[in-house]
Amino acid sequence: MQDGDESRSKHDEFQQLQSRLLSLWQSFDATIDSDCDILVVPSLSLDRGELLKVEGCIHYEERLLCSLMRLSNPRTRLIYVTSVPLAPISIEYYLQLLPGIPFSHARERLLLFSTDDYSLQPLSQKILDRPRLLERIKQSLRPDRSVMICYNSTAVERDLALKLDVPLYALDPDLLYWGTKAGSRQIFAECGLPYPDGSQLVFNDRDLAQEAANLWARQPHLLRLVVKLNEGFSGEGNAILDLRPLGQPTSHPDRVRAISDAFPKLSFQGANETWTNFQTKIGHLGAIVEAFIEGENKQSPSVQGCITPLGTVEILSTHDQILGGPDGQIFLGCQFPAAAAYRRQLQDLGLTIGKNLAAKGAIERFGVDFMAVESPDGNWDLQAIEINLRKGGTTHPFMTLKLLTNGDYQLDDGLFYSQQGQPKYYFASDNLHKPQYRGLLPNDLMDIIAHHRLHFDSSTETGTVFHLLGCLSEFGKVGLTSIGNSLAEAQEIYRKVEEVLDRETQLINTKSSLPISWKCR
Structure with missing residues (x-):
């Protein structure tokens, strides 16, 4: 078979596989009675050179551990695959957050697999390169009741889905161009949006x-x-x-x-x-x-949406991003929601882009980044910057809030409300990163959380949820989502966590007779 014929055959086979999403969608999307197997393959299938710039990038596969909270559905099974084995305490930490579900019941419905491979090769490719592991994963899934989700979708994820005979709830790799810088600009032009x-x-x-x-x-x-x-x-x-x-x-x-x-x-x-x-x-x-967009007072907001297999577009959230680096270009974290002055406009622009993407055949999550500059009259000028057709740095904080509280995002005011009708806010980061945190084990972090009452409290639905625990000991880096009943409260909760970690690590380092460099090995 010629390359072109083989490519067309694979395309047709993938489209046939994807057609199953329509019949599975109602169960997969159910908040209470979901009855399906969710295969999570959090592969960072990105340019290796760019990945090398992110310290501890292999542990970013842990960002989708918030998916474990889907086990709050008592008939859902979840299969989570990583490059390297996850620390048991990380799994226990997430399962103990589940509201109303016994730990043992959730743990029985969770299967963990690992390739035991620390290389920067994408996780999806590592799985494909291990036929026995591939077969074990396939045998663990219920035929016609399984869906695969991932961090980003490329030809490798498509090949993995075909090998496992599991539909992929993610972008068709043939549409990846629309998530590039050049593709984003083309869509902005088609939608009539302002952009640089x-x-x-x-x-x-x-x-x-x-x-x-x-x-x-x-x-x-x-x-x-x-x-x-x-x-x-x-x-x-x-x-x-x-x-x-x-x-x-x-x-x-x-x-x-x-x-x-x-x-x-x-x-x-x-x-x-x-x-x-x-x-x-x-x-x-x-x-x-x-x-380059200049401005004395500017923000970097984003809007997140979802395109269902039915073709409907939903707006999920807005954020103001926290940027750093030499010129304020590096994503460090976010706060939810975006400022009231422009969050509704973000929703409208996001909906316009979502409909354009849906018409092109895209499904699952998308995010659109903007720059917002305040004018002298107090209005804000929004310029579209790029489209992300994958899960990003604002995905897991919102998933965490949604799955923990089972609340709803309201388009009328752009706020998220718990089931009790309480607005919820958060301040989140993947990058609480300090040299003195090196050598701090996940168990140590759990001790500190428990002693200082920093954990998420299900009775008040406030507190902090941690992630990227695997980055902590080697890189001195951890992620967290601090949830409050106001943005000021969420920021204060985050600040307190940082303050406690600084104090605790300084205290231990001062008491120890060993040099820091020795302790961190």
């Missing part, structure tokens, strides 16, 4: 310099440009080009030359990035250049 002036997709630095010079000529007042790898994520693939030191070249060739000479001096957002390495990635992934 920028370029088409290019694959070498010569063309990139030409596009940047054209943009500068169109907008000579620009102070900075953003160079973006087409498939970068969390801001790690962005670099800032400061135009101010370049003067005001009067001709196009002079602008191109000045920009080309400035490329090695780009301000890279990812750790340890170099122009030589970035240049190689441009050839591999492609890149665009955009106008």
Whole structure:
């Protein structure tokens, strides 16, 4: 069979497999009587070079452990696969959060598998490379009652779904272009949304310099440009080009030359990035250049939505993102909900984009990032930045809130209400990250949580839920979602957690006679 025929055959086979989602959807989406097997494959099927910029990236497979709370449905079974074995205390921690379900009952309905492979190869590929493991996973699933979910969907996840004969509740990999930087810009144009002036997709630095010079000529007042790898994520693939030191070249060739000479001096957002390495990635992934949005008072909000297998579009949440890095491009965390001044506008824009994506055949979660700049009259100007067709940094905090409280998001005011009618807010981060936390085991964290009453309290539905426990000992890094009855309360709960962890680690380090470097090995 020729490559083209084989590709078409696989496409048709996958579409036939996906048609099962329609009959499974009602059970999978049920909040009480769900009766299905959920296979969670949290593979970060992303560019390896970009993944290397994220410390402890292999442990980011733990971000979807909030899915364990689906076991609150007494007939749901969940199969969770990871690259390396999960610490038993991490599993116990999540299962003990389940409201109204005995721990033992939930644990019996949870199966854990591991490839025992620490490499940066995508988890989905690791599973495909282990036929015996693949068969064990397949045997654990009920035929015609199973759905596979993942972090992001690529051809590898499609191949895995076909091998397991399990429909994939995720984006068809044939549609991945719409989640790239260039694809996002095309959808913004189709939807008539405001977005920054920028370029088409290019694959070498010569063309990139030409596009940047054209943009500068169109907008000579620009102070900075953003160079973006087409498939970068969390801001790690962005670099800032400061135009101010370049003067005001009067001709196009002079602008191109000045920009080309400035490329090695780009301000890279990812750790340890170099122009030589970035240049190689441009050839591999492609890149665009955009106008940098300036503003004295600006925010980076986002809207999250979901497209069901039935083709309906639902808005799930809005957030204000917390950004860091040299030029404020790196995603660190988020707070829910987004500011009242623009959250309803975010919902409307998200719905417009969701309908466009649904018409293209997309399903499951999508997120849209914006920049919001306050004008002198107090209004906010929203500019669409990019579309994420995967689970992202704002997915698991909202899933945690939703599954813990079984509440609902209301479009009327953009707030989330518990079953008791109490509005809920949270402040979340994947990146509470300090050198003194290194050497702190998950068990140590549990001791600290219990002693200082920092855990989530199901009676008040406030407190903190932790994740990324596997990152803690080696990297001094942990994730948390602090939930409160107001945004100020959620922020205060988060602040208290950080304060306690700082105090406890400083106390232990001071008392110990061993040097920090020895203790952290």
